[in-house]
Amino acid sequence: MCDHCLKHGTAGKWYLNAKLYSEELAKELDLKEFMLEQYKTFEAMQVRNFGGFSAVGMGYKMQLPIISRIVKYTAEKMLHTEKPSRNPFKAEGHIGQVVPLDDAIAILETCVPEDSLIMKYCMCRYMHKGEKEACCINFGIMSEIIDKLPRFIPEPEDSKYRLTKEEAIEKFTEFNKKGYIGTIWYGAYPYINNLCACQTPMCAGFRPRTEFGIKSIFKAEYVVENNPNNCQGCKKCITMCQFGAIDFDEKAKRALIDQSKCYGCGNCLLACRFEALNLVARKEIPALAGNY
Amino acid sequence: MGKIKIKIDYSICGDGNKIDPRDCTICLKVCDPAIFLLHQSIKYQKEDDPYDPKIWRVTPVYPSLCILCMKCVEQCPENAIKIRN
Ligand code: SF4
Ligand code: SF4
Ligand code: SF4
Ligand code: SF4
Numbered sequence: 001m002c003d004h005c006l007k008h009g010t011a012g013k014w015y016l017n018a019k020l021y022s023e024e025l026a027k028e029l030d031l032k033e034f035m036l037e038q039y040k041t042f043e044a045m046q047v048r049n050f051g052g053f054s055a056v057g058m059g060y061k062m063q064l065p066i067i068s069r070i071v072k073y074t075a076e077k078m079l080h081t082e083k084p085s086r087n088p089f090k091a092e093g094h095i096g097q098v099v100p101l102d103d104a105i106a107i108l109e110t111c112v113p114e115d116s117l118i119m120k121y122c123m124c125r126y127m128h129k130g131e132k133e134a135c136c137i138n139f140g141i142m143s144e145i146i147d148k149l150p151r152f153i154p155e156p157e158d159s160k161y162r163l164t165k166e167e168a169i170e171k172f173t174e175f176n177k178k179g180y181i182g183t184i185w186y187g188a189y190p191y192i193n194n195l196c197a198c199q200t201p202m203c204a205g206f207r208p209r210t211e212f213g214i215k216s217i218f219k220a221e222y223v224v225e226n227n228p229n230n231c232q233g234c235k236k237c238i239t240m241c242q243f244g245a246i247d248f249d250e251k252a253k254r255a256l257i258d259q260s261k262c263y264g265c266g267n268c269l270l271a272c273r274f275e276a277l278n279l280v281a282r283k284e285i286p287a288l289a290g291n292y
Numbered sequence: 293m294g295k296i297k298i299k300i301d302y303s304i305c306g307d308g309n310k311i312d313p314r315d316c317t318i319c320l321k322v323c324d325p326a327i328f329l330l331h332q333s334i335k336y337q338k339e340d341d342p343y344d345p346k347i348w349r350v351t352p353v354y355p356s357l358c359i360l361c362m363k364c365v366e367q368c369p370e371n372a373i374k375i376r377n
């Protein structure tokens with residue numbers, strides 16, 4: 001369990017705390033105006049300059065040892081901040097965690113406010129790939145915000161816009177089976193409003209971490225474990241993993257998992273037809289304790 | 293280690309000029325490491341519709357991840373992209 005969950009979680013998970021999804025919280029923090037302002041030009045967030053830095057050319061900045069430490073410190077401080085957000089053009093308090101299917105279903109069933117579920121076009125796939133794919137499940141005040149921003153609203157042939165809980169669960173399950181990674185996000189700390197279905201390298205939430213070592217997203221509360229006796233060596237799980245955490249053991253003809261690389265998304269499990277994989281609690285694995 | 297420089301000619305594509313990148317998006321689609329960003333060009337925004345800004349551009353936001361495959365340069369219909377290593 002990370003420090004964050006100990007402080008904010010129910011059953012040890014921050015994202016299973018219905019309070020953090022409530023209309024009252026959004027009101028109390030006065031987030032409606034703030035988030036509307038933010039989403040009007042959301043795609044431009046990475047090119048804005050803060051404290052002398054923007055994400056433009058990030059890779060080259062990160063090759064310079066002193067600058068890279070400053071960038072990492074500044075970015076993590078901004079993303080992890082627990083102060084109420086002040087500047088809608090910064091990704092302040094915008095931190096997320098990977099969630100496997102069961103936890104995503106628990107979120108949708110128990111935490112998300114009724115009648116506020118929508119499906120919007122994924123920003124990351126559009127701004128980094130020019131693709132319009134409706135796979136971002138939003139809720140709470142986000143539905144009122146997106147109502148005003150037509151570029152995020154899916155065409156009827158792409159997806160229904162307003163979803164019931166059952167439809168949201170069905171859609172999310174479909175995404176997981178396609179290999180999209182489930183992630184849950186604070187919109188602005190500590191209000192939760194996004195359940196995403198992400199893909200690397202487009203996802204702007206994963207890239208700072210996978211490419212530049214900035215903790216822009218936490219790994220799941222879980223990690224995958226294999227049961228070599230059941231593994232048939234079909235390699236289905238390997239193509240499913242977006243983090244290169246599964247290799248093929250040529251000698252034994254079995255899948256080989258590197259738990260230190262696993263984000264715990266659970267997608268490999270869904271691909272395996274032989275019950276050779278399962279998720280276990282990350283905190284139970286001593287070598288991974290604290291590696292979120 | 294040389295830096296890769298990717299330049300887009302904004303007098304052709306983006307900022308309200310000849311091509312609206314949202315109607316094209318070819319460079320974004322062909323780039324496997326997805327180093328480009330399609331976004332509102334804030335400086336050039338007119339106030340007319342703040343909810344759905346009309347003026348966009350493409351910025352090569354992660355040039356260090358470019359694998360120099362040259363697909364964007366070759367496939368840009370307007371020859372608007374130049375890459376220097
Ligand atoms: S976080 Fe994931 S689903 Fe959400 S907008 Fe980004 S890639 Fe799309
Ligand atoms: S999908 Fe299952 S059976 Fe196939 S290689 Fe992976 S763990 Fe083994
Ligand atoms: S090995 Fe880990 S990160 Fe890779 S698909 Fe499986 S659960 Fe996800
Ligand atoms: S050369 Fe290839 S990798 Fe580099 S920006 Fe163009 S398409 Fe992307």
Ligand code: SF4
Binds near residue numbers: 316372373
């Ligand atoms: S391919 Fe060329 S014309 Fe098309 S969006 Fe990219 S830079 Fe503009």
